[in-house]
Amino acid sequence: MNTIPFSVLHRAEHLERIRNSIFDLVIIGGGITGAGIALEAASRGLEVCLIEKNDFASGTSNKSTKLIHGGLRYLKQFEIGLVHESGTERAILNHLAPHLVVPEKMLLPLIEGGSYGKTLTSLGLMVYDFLADVNEDDKRKMLDKHKTLKKEPLLDEQFLLGGGYYTEYRTDDARLTLEILKQAASFGATIINYCEMKSFNYTDSKIENIECIDHNTNERITITATNYVSATGPWVDIIRKKDVSLNHKRLHLTKGVHIVFPFEKLPIKQSIYFDVPDGRMVFAIPRGKTTYVGTTDTNYSGDLDRVVTTISDVNYLLIAINGMFPSVKLTVDDVESNWAGLRPLIHEDGKDPSELSRKDEIFVSDSGLISIAGGKLTGYRKMAHRVVETVLKTIPKEKKEFIKESFTDTIPLTTPALKSAEEVNHYIEALENQLTDFGITDTFYAAYLCSTFGRQTDLILDKAKSITAGTSNERLVKAELWYGVYYEMTNTLADFFVRRTSRLYFDINSIYKHLDVVLKDMSQYFNWDAEKIKTEKDHMEQLLYDATHYYETEF
Ligand SMILES: Cc1cc2nc3c(=O)[nH]c(=O)nc-3n(C[C@H](O)[C@H](O)[C@H](O)COP(=O)(O)OP(=O)(O)OC[C@H]3O[C@@H](n4cnc5c(N)ncnc54)[C@H](O)[C@@H]3O)c2cc1C
Numbered sequence: 001m002n003t004i005p006f007s008v009l010h011r012a013e014h015l016e017r018i019r020n021s022i023f024d025l026v027i028i029g030g031g032i033t034g035a036g037i038a039l040e041a042a043s044r045g046l047e048v049c050l051i052e053k054n055d056f057a058s059g060t061s062n063k064s065t066k067l068i069h070g071g072l073r074y075l076k077q078f079e080i081g082l083v084h085e086s087g088t089e090r091a092i093l094n095h096l097a098p099h100l101v102v103p104e105k106m107l108l109p110l111i112e113g114g115s116y117g118k119t120l121t122s123l124g125l126m127v128y129d130f131l132a133d134v135n136e137d138d139k140r141k142m143l144d145k146h147k148t149l150k151k152e153p154l155l156d157e158q159f160l161l162g163g164g165y166y167t168e169y170r171t172d173d174a175r176l177t178l179e180i181l182k183q184a185a186s187f188g189a190t191i192i193n194y195c196e197m198k199s200f201n202y203t204d205s206k207i208e209n210i211e212c213i214d215h216n217t218n219e220r221i222t223i224t225a226t227n228y229v230s231a232t233g234p235w236v237d238i239i240r241k242k243d244v245s246l247n248h249k250r251l252h253l254t255k256g257v258h259i260v261f262p263f264e265k266l267p268i269k270q271s272i273y274f275d276v277p278d279g280r281m282v283f284a285i286p287r288g289k290t291t292y293v294g295t296t297d298t299n300y301s302g303d304l305d306r307v308v309t310t311i312s313d314v315n316y317l318l319i320a321i322n323g324m325f326p327s328v329k330l331t332v333d334d335v336e337s338n339w340a341g342l343r344p345l346i347h348e349d350g351k352d353p354s355e356l357s358r359k360d361e362i363f364v365s366d367s368g369l370i371s372i373a374g375g376k377l378t379g380y381r382k383m384a385h386r387v388v389e390t391v392l393k394t395i396p397k398e399k400k401e402f403i404k405e406s407f408t409d410t411i412p413l414t415t416p417a418l419k420s421a422e423e424v425n426h427y428i429e430a431l432e433n434q435l436t437d438f439g440i441t442d443t444f445y446a447a448y449l450c451s452t453f454g455r456q457t458d459l460i461l462d463k464a465k466s467i468t469a470g471t472s473n474e475r476l477v478k479a480e481l482w483y484g485v486y487y488e489m490t491n492t493l494a495d496f497f498v499r500r501t502s503r504l505y506f507d508i509n510s511i512y513k514h515l516d517v518v519l520k521d522m523s524q525y526f527n528w529d530a531e532k533i534k535t536e537k538d539h540m541e542q543l544l545y546d547a548t549h550y551y552e553t554e555f
Contacts (some may be wrong), residue, residue: 001188023225031061032253034231036384038184053196057174087132097413108164138167245365252347258294302554440473
């Protein structure tokens with residue numbers, strides 16, 4: 001299929017194609033799992049449609065710890081296959097998007113009375129290096145107390161024994177999802193957000209088509225395909241219920257919370273992965289102007305569409321962080337932002353949340369619905385491959401002949417691409433100079449632009465230079481918005497401030513500063529009337545409130 005620009009300004013064309021086509025595959029859900037399947041399927045030659053009821057990556061795929069990691073702690077549960085798969089995927093993703101999947105040195109402090117001893121940690125990290133096929137530079141090192149303290153002076157000297165030092169990769173989950181979707185669209189996939197699947201229609205007990213609602217116009221749309229995949233994460237069982245195919249295999253949702261501090265409140269020199277008294281592990285990760293800490297892992301039965309942080313969540317993380325870094329003495333007033341997300345895990349009788357496997361599983365119903373649950377951000381490519389192989393079992397032989405072998409391990413995630421860490425560093429340096437000339441004094445902006453947009457920043461900077469009104473910062477934010485509207489299907493204030501730019505979590509103050517400018521431009525791009533402007537403002541205010549407040553109970 002020819003490509004339609006990945007912009008909401010072309011929504012009518014997308015909808016027309018959706019109405020008038022019979023696709024090989026419809027994917028319900030635009031998180032990382034759906035995005036990965038869309039790219040795998042479209043690049044191999046299938047005609048693909050993906051619909052997302054809200055914004056892309058508005059579910060769990062924007063609420064993770066934002067690591068592409070091998071899952072060191074899964075070694076404890078002897079999940080050898082999972083550690084191997086996640087571990088080896090890291091290097092591939094780093095190669096495909098070196099600005100977005102970036103090596104991050106991780107320090108695992110060994111503490112008197114902690115659950116990790118020196119010998120076991122050394123052995124564990126060695127097995128991890130082996131399973132994850134880690135290159136020489138990234139291999140684990142065991143550090144004595146002195147060297148550990150040098151890496152992280154905020155650790156408690158009194159109880160510190162030493163440390164394990166190894167490599168993980170950091171990412172931005174929502175940006176990763178978006179870039180994959182954009183690549184899928186470049187292979188002809190038809191992809192839209194704000195289109196919700198409501199019900200199935202059947203012929204001879206097999207799915208004939210799905211009924212959807214376009215939330216932008218409130219119009220009903222029927223979508224027809226030969227295969228249907230539900231990649232709806234925490235909503236997988238709701239879709240299986242609609243298909244009357246929910247059986248003994250069920251989701252087990254657990255909630256994970258992260259809290260964000262201004263960097264100066266928790267000025268760690270590097271990422272730390274530490275154990276807390278209940279035996280769980282918590283990450284503390286510096287990012288730009290902030291340091292974030294997470295996660296919790298508790299059973300969840302509240303509202304799937306509004307997952308919030310409770311007082312007990314924030315207290316748990318504060319106790320953990322103050323225990324590990326006693327000098328910082330952080331309180332709830334120091335927390336700048338937070339997010340809470342749901343792990344769509346597969347239920348296993350008698351297991352606690354953190355004991356549940358993170359492995360993915362595919363369920364195929366008698367009606368033909370293929371659902372995928374479980375899994376991790378890190379494994380999206382492999383999960384996508386398994387789903388598409390399942391789809392291909394039902395594709396007629398004549399069509400199958402034209403289907404290519406999977407080659408997503410060679411498809412760069414952005415166009416144009418940065419190809420190596422050296423290119424990324426040079427690009428950031430060049431951006432720093434350009435931004436200084438442009439009048440931007442914020443030293444984080446170059447790194448932010450590069451890690452958010454990669455080389456696509458060139459278009460944004462050119463646009464910013466062409467805007468004449470406003471301060472340098474306003475012109476740049478307006479240009480980021482322009483890029484989001486024209487190239488990334490940005491529909492709403494939240495799309496821009498939360499998923500396209502992560503400002504809600506990592507630069508919340510910039511939202512208060514730029515809300516009016518962004519709202520004004522968006523109203524003009526989309527011709528919003530007073531009622532729509534109010535709805536948008538109200539929704540953004542609710543998100544800002546939830547990111548800065550703690551509730552007694554779940555919704
Ligand atoms: C706290 C936490 C930390 C984590 N940390 C990491 C990590 O560091 N590294 C890692 O690899 N993994 C991590 N994970 C796991 C990872 O984030 C998830 O496995 C992954 O994001 C799930 O993606 P998904 O696409 O399956 O689900 P989602 O991202 O939730 O996507 C499902 C989508 O389906 C849409 N949808 C639902 N119903 C419909 C419908 N009727 N019509 C249309 N669309 C619909 C939803 O709106 C949603 O956007 C973490 C998870 C949590 C909760």
